[in-house]
Amino acid sequence: MSGIQVTGPLHDRYDEVLTPTALDLIERLHRELNPRRLELLQRRAERTAALAAGADLDFLAETEPVRDDGSWQVAPPAPGLEDRRVEITGPTDRKMTINALNSGAKVWLADQEDANTPLWENVVGGQLNLSDAIDGTIEFTSPEGKHYALRTEQPLATIVVRPRGWHLPEKHITVDDEPTSGGLVDFALYLATSGQKQIDRGQGPYFYLAKMESHLEARLWNDAFVLAQEALGIPRGTIRATVLIETFPAAFEMEEILYELREHSAGLNAGRWDYMFSVIKNYRTRGADYVLPDRNSVTMTVPFMRAYTELLVRTCHQRGAHAIGGMAAFIPSRDPEVNEAAFAKVRDDKTREAGDGFDGSWVAHPGMVEVCREAFTAVLGDRPNQIDRTRDDVQVSAEDLRDIASTPGEVTEAGLRSNVSVGIQYLAAWLGGTGAVGINNLMEDAATAEISRSQVWQWLHTKVELSDGQQVTRELVERVIDEECAAIEQKIGTHAFAGGHWAEARATFTELALADHYIDFLTLPAYEQMP
Ligand SMILES: CC(=O)SCCNC(=O)CCNC(=O)[C@H](O)C(C)(C)COP(=O)(O)OP(=O)(O)OC[C@H]1O[C@@H](n2cnc3c(N)ncnc32)[C@H](O)[C@@H]1OP(=O)(O)O
Ligand SMILES: O=CC(=O)O
Numbered sequence: 455m456s457g458i459q460v461t462g463p464l465h466d467r468y469d470e471v472l473t474p475t476a477l478d479l480i481e482r483l484h485r486e487l488n489p490r491r492l493e494l495l496q497r498r499a500e501r502t503a504a505l506a507a508g509a510d511l512d513f514l515a516e517t518e519p520v521r522d523d524g525s526w527q528v529a530p531p532a533p534g535l536e537d538r539r540v541e542i543t544g545p546t547d548r549k550m551t552i553n554a555l556n557s558g559a560k561v562w563l564a565d566q567e568d569a570n571t572p573l574w575e576n577v578v579g580g581q582l583n584l585s586d587a588i589d590g591t592i593e594f595t596s597p598e599g600k601h602y603a604l605r606t607e608q609p610l611a612t613i614v615v616r617p618r619g620w621h622l623p624e625k626h627i628t629v630d631d632e633p634t635s636g637g638l639v640d641f642a643l644y645l646a647t648s649g650q651k652q653i654d655r656g657q658g659p660y661f662y663l664a665k666m667e668s669h670l671e672a673r674l675w676n677d678a679f680v681l682a683q684e685a686l687g688i689p690r691g692t693i694r695a696t697v698l699i700e701t702f703p704a705a706f707e708m709e710e711i712l713y714e715l716r717e718h719s720a721g722l723n724a725g726r727w728d729y730m731f732s733v734i735k736n737y738r739t740r741g742a743d744y745v746l747p748d749r750n751s752v753t754m755t756v757p758f759m760r761a762y763t764e765l766l767v768r769t770c771h772q773r774g775a776h777a778i779g780g781m782a783a784f785i786p787s788r789d790p791e792v793n794e795a796a797f798a799k800v801r802d803d804k805t806r807e808a809g810d811g812f813d814g815s816w817v818a819h820p821g822m823v824e825v826c827r828e829a830f831t832a833v834l835g836d837r838p839n840q841i842d843r844t845r846d847d848v849q850v851s852a853e854d855l856r857d858i859a860s861t862p863g864e865v866t867e868a869g870l871r872s873n874v875s876v877g878i879q880y881l882a883a884w885l886g887g888t889g890a891v892g893i894n895n896l897m898e899d900a901a902t903a904e905i906s907r908s909q910v911w912q913w914l915h916t917k918v919e920l921s922d923g924q925q926v927t928r929e930l931v932e933r934v935i936d937e938e939c940a941a942i943e944q945k946i947g948t949h950a951f952a953g954g955h956w957a958e959a960r961a962t963f964t965e966l967a968l969a970d971h972y973i974d975f976l977t978l979p980a981y982e983q984m985p
């Protein structure tokens with residue numbers, strides 16, 4: 455059928471989001487930009503094939519003039535984005551929206567990516583919650599009778615929305631029978647529903663841009679911003695976007711990404727979990743020297759992670775942009791000892807980031823807001839940021855970014871078991887509509903689950919030997935899947951196990967881990983299973 459169609463169900467109030475203005479904007483964005491999105495996704499596949507054939511990542515020769523030109527800077531910080539010392543992230547369900555805005559954080563990353571399952575009800579319902587939050591009318595009563603509303607006695611966090619990455623489709627909105635881009639849909643729905651309201655409140659429509667792999671992908675976002683602002687009569691440059699440098703190829707194009715978005719840029723963020731996933735993904739067939747050890751051994755102080763974050767701060771501050779730190783995945787626990795260790799780890803992480811020059815950082819939980827604030831305030835004091843601290847002392851080479859071989863640590867059976875168990879538990883939650891969960895006192899989301907399933911794939915296909923001498927084989931992985939599923943069933947009970955999405959989660963994880971051909975994103979086969 456030609457034209458734009460909404461094929462998802464139209465529940466109560468959906469007409470407030472799926473307005474003619476929003477749908478016209480999606481249709482225009484799709485017609486003008488979707489062919490380029492598909493071409494850029496194809497370029498990703500070509501680069502992966504080249505890497506598998508022995509090529510390597512490097513800084514680009516063709517963009518050297520951009521890097522050498524010291525005259526350009528990004529736009530000055532927009533209202534509400536000057537001081538970002540603590541940013542909380544989380545999905546846009548009603549309760550979490552209120553809790554995040556009330557948390558005392560400076561910024562709330564309202565997540566439609568790693569922490570969200572793009573169930574139709576989450577896609578549209580999340581926009582309604584954002585709109586109600588901006589109007590100040592959002593309220594919620596839990597099944598237990600606890601009432602939630604926005605606090606009035608303190609400033610609320612500035613809202614920054616993270617649309618889906620370029621790889622994800624939205625099947626419930628089609629143009630000429632083609633699925634649209636999940637990212638463009640999230641962007642257009644937010645801009646059309648809440649953009650002007652944010653401007654009227656003295657802020658603006660702000661975004662985090664996820665999982666990009668090149669400056670050409672950043673240019674596509676910039677073109678979407680220019681088109682949409684013009685279409686809605688919003689002055690050019692009102693939109694601001696912070697780009698997550700969270701793919702291995704993007705680390706070689708940080709400066710070019712800032713340049714492409716410079717009139718809309720609000721800086722860069724070091725998205726460590728997807729970054730680790732992307733390193734595994736890009737070097738997955740290169741043999742033993744490129745195998746990363748157990749996930750928990752790959753800390754932020756190993757050489758290749760350190761190189762990437764140091765380069766990010768230097769790049770941002772040279773161009774007048776914010777550098778925002780990443781997510782320490784530890785969340786509070788009821789066990790006092792575990793809790794104390796979690797807080798100590800988050801404190802160390804944020805203290806290191808603040809000392810390195812970051813302007814602020816992420817937390818996954820309201821309980822961690824204060825510890826992050828303290829670590830940054832110890833360095834910033836009353837200053838809103840430390841953008842003026844240029845890190846001229848930092849020199850990072852392409853070899854430093856590619857130095858995977860110096861990562862210390864082992865691949866162990868416990869690491870294999872943990873990857874299998876976490877991957878299956880996460881997929882079961884995701885398929886049930888929840889995109890972030892706490893497992894073993896760690897926040898798990900799409901990025902961390904991608905690491906888990908990719909490590910199993912890489913260890914199997916590289917025939918890795920575990921620290922106890924066992925080789926990772928198909929039989930071993932299948933046995934571990936059996937045993938870990940049995941352990942989950944025993945823990946949660948047979949009834950809950952049968953009633954959840956465990957069979958599909960197990961089947962999807964098995965396909966992802968054992969397939970001969972590596973599947974690019976776990977969310978792609980999982981999304982096909984969603985209504
Ligand atoms: C790699 C990346 O991309 S990181 C960014 C993406 N990931 C995320 O954003 C994950 C964000 N964090 C979360 O979703 C949650 O913290 C979870 C799922 C990990 C744990 O949540 P819970 O199991 O509810 O934790 P817990 O029971 O300790 O929560 C206590 C309270 O804090 C609230 N809370 C916890 N995390 C958040 C959050 N991120 N935002 C808002 N509220 C939160 C809970 O809703 C709960 O509220 P209540 O007491 O009113 O019921
Ligand atoms: O989005 C953040 C990440 O670490 O991945």
Ligand SMILES: [Mg+2]
Pocket residue numbers: 568664665698700725727728901
């Ligand atoms: Mg990410």
